[in-house]
Structures are given as C-alpha cells and as structure tokens.
Amino acid sequence: MTISLASAVSRLGTETAFDVLAKAKAMEQAGRDIINLGIGQPDFPTPDNIVQAAVKALLAGHHGYTPANGILALREAVAEDIGKRRRCTVSPDAILIMPGGKPTMFFACLLFGEPGVEIMYPNPGFPIYESAIRFSGATPVPIPLHEETGFSFSAEEVLAKITPATRLIIVNSPANPTGGVVPRREIEILVTGLERHPHVAVLSDEIYSRILYDGVEPVSFLEFDSIRERLIVLDGWSKTYAMTGWRLGYSVWPKAIIDKANRLSINDHSCVNHATQWAGIEALTGPQGAVDTMVAAFDERRRVIVDELNSLPGFRCVNPGGAFYAFPNITETGLSSRQMQDRLLEECGVAVVSGTSFGAFGEGFVRFSYASSVDSIREAIARIRAWLPTAV
Numbered sequence: 586m587t588i589s590l591a592s593a594v595s596r597l598g599t600e601t602a603f604d605v606l607a608k609a610k611a612m613e614q615a616g617r618d619i620i621n622l623g624i625g626q627p628d629f630p631t632p633d634n635i636v637q638a639a640v641k642a643l644l645a646g647h648h649g650y651t652p653a654n655g656i657l658a659l660r661e662a663v664a665e666d667i668g669k670r671r672r673c674t675v676s677p678d679a680i681l682i683m684p685g686g687k688p689t690m691f692f693a694c695l696l697f698g699e700p701g702v703e704i705m706y707p708n709p710g711f712p713i714y715e716s717a718i719r720f721s722g723a724t725p726v727p728i729p730l731h732e733e734t735g736f737s738f739s740a741e742e743v744l745a746k747i748t749p750a751t752r753l754i755i756v757n758s759p760a761n762p763t764g765g766v767v768p769r770r771e772i773e774i775l776v777t778g779l780e781r782h783p784h785v786a787v788l789s790d791e792i793y794s795r796i797l798y799d800g801v802e803p804v805s806f807l808e809f810d811s812i813r814e815r816l817i818v819l820d821g822w823s824k825t826y827a828m829t830g831w832r833l834g835y836s837v838w839p840k841a842i843i844d845k846a847n848r849l850s851i852n853d854h855s856c857v858n859h860a861t862q863w864a865g866i867e868a869l870t871g872p873q874g875a876v877d878t879m880v881a882a883f884d885e886r887r888r889v890i891v892d893e894l895n896s897l898p899g900f901r902c903v904n905p906g907g908a909f910y911a912f913p914n915i916t917e918t919g920l921s922s923r924q925m926q927d928r929l930l931e932e933c934g935v936a937v938v939s940g941t942s943f944g945a946f947g948e949g950f951v952r953f954s955y956a957s958s959v960d961s962i963r964e965a966i967a968r969i970r971a972w973l974p975t976a977v
Contacts, residue, residue: 593720593722596716596719596720597716597719597720598712598713598715598716598719599712599716600712600713600942601712601938601939601942602623602624602625602938602942602952603624605623605624605926605930605936605937605938606621606623606624606936608930608936609621609623609930609936612930612934617934618934619930619934619935619936620934620935620936620957620961620964620965620968621936621957622935622936622937622953622954622955622957622961622962622965623936623937623938623952623954624936624954624956625761625824625908625909625910625954625956626829626954626956627824627827627829627879627909627956628956628957628958629827629875629879629882630827631826631827631828631831632826632827632868632871632872632875634867634871634872635826635828635864635867635868635871636864637867638863638864638866638867638868638871639860639861639863639864641863642859642860642862642863642864643860647859647860647863648859648860649859650855650856650859651856651857651859651862652856653681653847653850653851653855653856654680654681654682654847654850655680655681655682655835655856655857655862656682656859656862656863657677658863658866659682659862659863659865659866660677660678660680660682660835661677662865662866662869662870663675663677663680663682663835663869664676664677664680665869665870666869667807667837670794670795670803671803671805671807671808672808673805673807673808675807675837678843679837679838679839679840679843680835680836680837680838681835681836681838681843681846681847681850682833682834682835682856682857682862682865683821683833683834683835683836683850683857684832684833684834684854684857684858685821685823685832685833685834686790686792686819686820686821686823686834687713688834688850688853688854689788689817689819689834689836690711690713690714690717690755690788690790690819691713691717691720692836692846692849692850693717693753693755693788693817694717694718694720694721694723694753695717695721695849696842696845696846696849697721697723697752697753697786698717698718698720698721698722698723698752698753699721699722699723700722700723701750702721702722702723702724702750702751702752703723703724703725703726703748703750703751703752704718704721704723704724704725704726704751704752704753704754704755705725705726705727705728705743705746705747705751705753705754705755706718706725706726706727706728706754706755707727707728707730707738707755707756707757707760708727708728708729708730708943708944708945708946708947709730709736709762709763709912709940709943709944709946709947709950710728710730710755710757710760710761710762710943710944711757711760711761711762711790711943712942712943712944714755714757715944723752724750726746726751727944727945727946728742728743728746728754729742729946730760730763730765730946732903732914732950735765735766735903735904735905735906736760736763736764736765736903736905736912737758737765737766737767737768737771738767738771739771740771740772740774740775740778741774741778743775743778744774744775744778744779744781744782747782747785749784751782751784751785752784752785752786753785753786753787753788754779754785754786754787754788755787755788755790756772756775756787756788756789756790756806757789757790757792758772758789758791758793758804758907759793759794759796759797759905759906759907759908760793760907760908761793761908761910761943762910762912762938762940762942762943762947762952763905763910763912763952764887764905764906764907764908764909764910764911764912765905765906765907765912766797766801766906766907767804769802769804772804772806772809773809776806776809776811776812777811779811779812780811783815785815786815786816786817786839787806787812787815787816787817788817788818788819789805789806789807789816789817789818789819790819791803791805791818791819791820792819792820792821792823792824792834793824793907793908794820795824795825795876795880796824796825796880796883796907796908796909797880797906797907798880798883798884798887798905798906798907799906801906801907805818806818807837813839814839814840814841815839816837816839817836817837817838817839818836818837819834819835819836820834820835820836821833821834821835822834822865822868824908824909825868825876826868826875826876827875827879828864828868831858831861831864832857832858832861833857833858833861833862833864833865883909883955883956885959886909886955886956886957886958886959886962887904887905887909887911887955889955889959889962889963890902890911890953890955890962890966891903891904891905891911893962893963893966894911894913894953894966895913896966896970897966897969897970897973898917898918898973898974899915899916899917899918899919899973900913900914900915900917900918901913901914901917902914909954909955909956910952910953910954910955911952911953911955912940912950912951912952912953913950913951913953914949914950915949915950915951916949918973918976920976921941921948921949922939922940922941922942922947922948922949922950922951923939923941925937925939925951926938926939926942926951928976929951929969929972932972932976933965933968933969933972934968935965935968935969937951937952937953938951938952938954939951939952940952
C-alpha cells in the first residue's frame with residue numbers, strides 16, 4: 586500500500602539558501618575551507634542586554650503560555666516603536682507577535698489565496714512568497730524588479746497587472762535578494778493607484794527597514810491612511826537585532842481580518858516563546874547602539890563587495906540601497922546562475938545562492954550576502970578572480 590499526500594504539498598517550494606548552507610557545512614566537516622556568503626544571517630551576536638532580558642525572564646518564571654497575539658507589554662512596545670520610526674499610530678490590538686516573519690507570509694496567502702485568485706509578488710524575490718501563494722491554490726503573478734532601476738519596481742507596471750482576480754500584492758523594500766529599495770515616489774503612485782482597486786490588499790514586508798544606507802529614510806505603507814484597512818505589515822527582530830534563531834517577528838493587521846489571523850495563530854503555534862517576548866521588549870526599548878554599529882559595518886562591507894564584484898571579469902553589480910545582499914549580473918561569464926552557484930562552492934569554496942532560487946527573473950544573477958567580515962569578502966573575491974579564467 587502506498588500512502589497518498591495532499592496535492593498542495595507538491596506546490597511547496599523551498600529556500601535554497603538553507604540547502605546551500607547544509608552543503609557548505611557538510612563540506613566544512615569533511616575538511617574543506619568554505620567562505621559562506623550565501624545565508625542571510627548577521628554574523629554579529631545578539632546584543633548582551635537582550636540575552637540578559639531573556640535570562641531574567643526565565644529566572645522570573647515566564648515559562649508558560651501567553652495569549653496567541655503576544656504579551657501586551659511587547660505589543661505596546663511594538664506600537665510605540667512604530668510610532669517613533671514610522672511616524673504613525675498603531676493600536677497594540679492590531680499587532681500579532683509571530684515566531685519569525687514567514688508565518689505572516691503564509692497567513693496572508695492562506696487568508697487571501699484560493700483557486701481562481703491572483704496574488705502579485707516581487708521577482709526576483711524571497712522564495713517563500715511564491716511558495717506560499719502556490720500552496721494556497723492562488724496563481725502567482727510576478728512583479729518584475731529591474732536591474733537598471735536598482736531592483737525597484739515601476740508602480741505603473743504593477744497597477745497595469747491588476748485584474749478582477751487580484752486579491753493581494755506583496756511588496757518588499759529593502760529587498761531580499763537584491764538589496765533594492767523602492768523610492769517613496771513609486772510607493773506613493775502605487776498607493777494612489779490602488780484607490781481605483783478597493784478589492785486589492787497589500788502585504789508589505791519591511792523586515793529590513795532599519796538597514797538602509799546613504800541617508801535614505803525608510804518608507805512604510807503604514808504612513809498612508811487610504812490603504813490602512815487593507816494593509817498587512819511584516820517586521821521583526823531577526824535582522825535588526827541579530828536574533829535569527831530566536832524566531833521572533835510581528836505583523837500589523839487590518840481590523841477586519843486580525844481576528845482571523847489570530848485564529849490561525851491559535852491553530853498553528855498557540856503562542857510565541859514566552860521568554861523570547863521579554864527579550865523583544867528589551868530590544869525595542871533598550872540601547873540601540875548595537876544596531877547602529879551593525880548597520881555601519883554592513884555599509885562598509887557593501888562598499889567593499891560592490892567594488893570587488895565590479896572588478897571581476899563578466900560581473901557587474903548595482904549598489905544595493907538596503908539589507909545586506911549584493912545581486913551581481915553574471916551573464917557575461919557565460920555561466921547560468923545555478924552553474925555559478927554550484928561551481929563557486931565546489932571549486933572555490935565560496936557559498937553563494939543562484940538568482941533563480943528567487944524566481945525565474947533571477948536568471949543571470951547570483952546573491953552574495955555581505956553579512957560576513959571584510960576579510961572574508963576579500964578572500965572570497967580573490968578566490969573567484971583566480972578561478973574565473975579557467976572556468977569560462
């Protein structure tokens with residue numbers, strides 16, 4: 586007898602960065618010297634004041650369940666932080682505390698997606714967007730991100746793709762994998778245009794909103810009142826506070842659907858780790874110097890990696906405006922994105938991620954994470970420079 590699985594399982598994609606990480610770790614264990622520029626994880630430790638807040642919470646007995654939407658003190662801290670950084674007012678009752686960012690993506694797609702529905706998403710973009718859309722039964726409609734505009738999108742191009750079947754548009758700025766930042770003007774045009782399409786909701790993934798360069802100010806969809814009642818905003822602690830393994834995120838929901846999102850939380854994970862939530866409060870309300878230090882280090886690494894990549898034959902790399910990813914064009918090398926990913930790891934000991942891992946429009950590109958030291962970046966590029974003449 587052969588077991589049968591639901592057809593939806595076959596529609597699930599994956600996040601190739603974790604596959605590359607696993608292979609790189611296996612090669613390291615076998616004795617290879619690997620420089621990992623693949624995984625999107627800060628190489629900084631979680632600041633000590635945040636760690637100590639979690640320890641204090643555990644010692645104080647915060648071991649039990651919490652409300653599914655998170656402890657009130659954390660939701661109040663999130664609301665206050667949003668007010669300071671995004672210059673808008675959000676009620677703690679509109680906030681759900683989540684175990685990371687991905688549950689918000691899945692919840693949004695499950696709430697809006699079904700057969701016959703279209704959901705728009707950035708391409709190249711974070712691979713879980715397309716995976717979650719397909720899993721829901723909806724049709725994924727890619728929003729092309731253009732190298733010549735720094736991997737922003739054209740708001741008019743997005744608006745032109747809207748049909749009566751469109752229910753949700755996913756936006757990510759600053760973006761993974763490109764580091765692209767959507768200019769305020771494009772967001773304003775999109776928001777104004779959406780007034781003609783009241784049936785369309787927006788999921789704005791703003792997880793990298795604190796990691797911006799060259800004095801660029803973050804733009805949040807929360808600033809625009811006309812969209813608030815059909816807007817979901819995703820953010821969290823993983824990138825900003827080097828808390829990837831803590832699995833702590835949050836989302837802001839419209840009044841009309843937050844109860845349904847909260848019910849999904851109850852069905853899915855009950856609640857978020859209790860002590861971790863107290864660590865989240867300390868992260869938001871405590872000293873912010875560690876964040877400034879990390880962003881300054883990322884900025885230095887950004888300048889180094891872009892200069893180094895542009896010095897390689899067959900590579901060209903636009904300057905990322907945010908996050909900690911470079912997304913060079915490699916078409917002139919003659920290698921496909923997957924060939925470049927696999928050969929750099931196997932022949933150079935440098936882990937990167939194929940652009941096609943982030944959608945079909947990622948062909949001809951690879952993602953380098955510069956959440957690693959300047960010395961590691963320089964050594965990785967030196968290896969690639971020495972290897973290229975024999976590889977292409």
